[in-house]
Amino acid sequence: MTRLPEGTPSTTADVEAELLLRVLSALLREDVVGWRTRSTAVRHPDGLWLRLSGGHDASGGDALLMPVQADGYQGTYAARLPLLRRESDGAELTDAGSVLSALRDLADPVDRGGFEALAAECGQALDAMRLHAGTKGEADALLTGRYGGDPATWTGLAGGLGFDTLAARTDHPVYPTSRGRSGLSVPQLRAYAPEFHPTFALRQLALPRDAVTVGGGTDAWLSPREAGAPELEGSHLVLPVHPLTADGTLRDALREAGLDGRAQLLDGPGSDVVPTLSMRTVALTSHPARHLKLPLATATLGLRNRRTIKPGTLVDGAAGQRLTEAVVAREPRFQGVVLHADETRFAHAGHELIAVLLRRYPAGLDGSVVVPMAALLCQAPGGDRLLIDHIADRFYGGDPLALLDATLALLFDWQTTLFAYGIALESHQQNISLVMDEHTDGNAGRRTRLRLLFKDNDGPRVNHARLREAMGQQAPERGEFDDARIFVDGDGPVLDLFTTITLHLCAGSYAFGLARHGHAPLERLLRLVRDRLAEAVARLGTGPGEPGALLRARVLDAPELPVKAMVTAGTLLSKERSGAADINKHYTTGPNYLRQTGTS
Template sequence: MTEQQRICRRIMDACLREDVRQIRSQGRSLERDGQLWLELDHLGTPLRLPVAECDYMQPLRATASHWFYRSEGQWRQESGHRAWLGRLMAGLEPDEQALYQSYMEEADAAVEQGELCRQSFAEQAEELAYFGTNWGERLLHADQLASFLDHPYYPTARAKFGFSREQLRAYAPEFAPVFELNWLALPAARVTLTGPLPDWWPDVEQVGLAASLAHSHVLLPVHPLTWQQLGPMPADALPAPETFLPVVPTLSVRTLALKDHPTEHLKVPLDMATLGQKNIRLIKPSTLYDGHWFAQCLTRLEQQDERLQGRYRHVDESVAGHLGDDKLYAFLLRRYPEFEPDETLVPVAALCSPLPDGRPYIAGLLTQQGGLGLEDWWQQYCALMAEVHLRLWLKYGIALESNQQNAVLSITPNQPLSLVMKDNDAARLWPTRFNHACPELADQLDELKDARILVDDELALGQMFTTITLQLDLAAVLEGLAEQGWLNREAGYRVLRLSLRRELDALHREGLDTRLAEALLFNAEHQYVKYLLQSGSLLSKQGSGAADINKFYGLSGPNFLRGDT
């Protein structure tokens, strides 16, 4: 399958999943000669798509990267993402069509960059087969491998929209480049620092500025790509003539591992869009404070709750800086805790990533460690995720946006699995439940900056658990390993159901209210599904009505947890 065909089919699947232009709800299914078809009559030209029934994330999925349209009494074949999007935008208002036109460009970028990344994977096969000698090297290795695997649900996540081919090679994790940061000197009185800067932070002379500025100015790091696109700089800002601090991009692209200080990562604004063109990867200063609030809160819960002790650690995100409310001039310093020499940190996004020999990353790692088998690992992993996230939801009223990039698994031979948490600035918290469980922390809720974090009822927690922890971190991993032939799909789902069931029963025995969780996870016919394509690209904010484009849901996914547990 060519990259063009693959991206087109992913877009068609996403449109079916999210019922874009009501193609699923207004279409009619019919079977001819053993093939199931979805016929559409409401888009101007009659269309016919080859589909198959599905019990994961959507009731119908595309079985090909082409379709047929009716013309002059005959069905004619058509293919290509531009043609598909052109069919969907028929009859829309000009401003709505403009969103589809813009998304065509994103899809073009996904095809072009996908081809480049395939070439890069082949070119680096020898290096990619090597896991590394310490946890820092192994984490970068896992991040790079994860960057070659597309997001499970957003069809053009491959596109780093805003990157040229040259910039992709220079700054994207697929290519493992090493580069230095630019620096901007600002009057110290205008910069807010939340903690002392580390010893390795440059002084003004190291970046080519006058020594006389040392006591009056603060240096803020700027990504080279953002540096190239800066417009008029803030008043009194002095651009440093020299770069400093070699870094390597991680999976998030804007978070950079320090080459000479592997336990520390630096997150900086990046003028790039991912998961939709409205998702610009700048840094809103308020998120620096909200992320630190949750880091402190989650650390405290782990220390005082026996059932959570040893199940996770949170990175230190106490040091950050920003220039007022400007999203272009900010940074977050992320310090990882001490790790064992043979410990490996793996973002969930890397678990299914193919190694050069064809094995998924997790299978290769477990073989190298010589400990757990894949089936035993899956049991432990399901139990860990259920115990941590169901407990946070049902006891403390917290749901974390622990997507595949932020959810990091710690794997050490002969030790239980655990999690390393980071970047929890977009969680959801239900004060009613949190205040009951943690009355001593109730007053601290006023410190949260983003009003969207606090929710009025429990449903928002269930939606986030379902669409992030359950679907992204668990089901997508199982589906990936099953598709590659490394786990039995039915057996894997039995393990997942049993893990969730056991934890719900344990929480119920503690006297906690598990009714909504029971209903959403086991009794409902459909699951909530995050409509990423519509909210991120095809709909305006007014069209979706979502306060947060990353939390726009439809109740349309078949519930793969229903069944004998």
């Protein structure tokens, strides 16, 4: 049996096998119960296995064997077959429940509840994967009927919602159960999840004005009169609410916020919307360039990664946007090329379930293809080709590697420039869109123009000393951000974020992904990543103490690189046990795949 190819599994057995392979590989990568540090390699006739002795303290218990193969993307090995084997009797554990039960028995007793939680996540993800496999034809027909048969012609921010639907049906590059959403039924998924591309009406909540904190002015929100409640005009402000929240946990949230009896959920429907890839963010059907980020009482990418909105993150998102725009203003080559959604308009009532962000995208994108990076390796509707192939046909002469090359050149130029200012963004592949069109460029005639569109700037890491050195008095003060973890005292946390997000998720994942799909040899793709990063680093200067020297030593030439330990921090261990100050920025280490290409 060999590892299943990436794509949509065709049978229930394929779905289960693919999920288990991803789970086993994640547990190995994150050294759960010592799979990396306590196991020994054993060569069998069919290939390499790792042997892990029983007991969390390496004493007693039955040993387990995991079949592995060389990997290189964030881990030296990955699971080769979807199973664990008990050494004593040769029994094979071939489903996530039995595998996690066996590993639970090897864990420290205080951590065993996390394995039960991960098993529940696996069940949710498996249900979602089966649902996706069974509805692929339905979804493809809906998208092609709405946007056209060739996804390279899905233009504007409205067309981008179609790409979000494709991306929602594809696995995260690292997190194994990414398609699952806790606590949601199949009818709720069909009604509200992006993979089904539904349209639905929001609910409307009238809140006393004295209870609402507003950023960017009240003109962004409906007045009670406009919402059909003229009797509340002047005393209340109306905020949109997601139906899943309105019908679920809103009552408890209002009571916790001291608003029970003072707030009023209006009877009339709110605006019609379509969900984006993040699900809690929805696009107005009447104005696709305006998105509303609304809290949901569910979790994705880990039990602790709740989809609520902490009020402080709204402040941080606006401050992060101002900071990145200040850098663009100081670096002329990025003006009009690196675009940002406006995230300065928000409102909240001091509770993570009573909040809203109005995200406004730049004008002038209607004729452009706006595709989130998360969708590039998705299977396009109506065939076996990847979305990146269709996009390359239109803009890059049918060469997907040329598209990747152009993307990496611009992305690394921008992100390394930010690093020189002491900044790293949590701009993963869901938060960056490629904006492509044919552009008239003086005497050069019409050519492809590539731009980058960013959103969600609320979780950066900033070396304040380096920022002050680069920007002087224009550098923001710590008090402009709510989260004290954003400002750090050295380059280490900034480098960690740059590596795990920009390099691994926005570059390395495409090299390994395109190689798996047979687009080019892995060595060639990794050389492309390294070369473009090396060029960007060289522009910063590589003398002692210069930013380029740090990136070369800590990223290009480092023997190991930081790797996000998402399962450990998000589900398996409590914050007290993992030590994670931020579950999205908790790391282990893995091999540096850039070193496989040699030095430059």
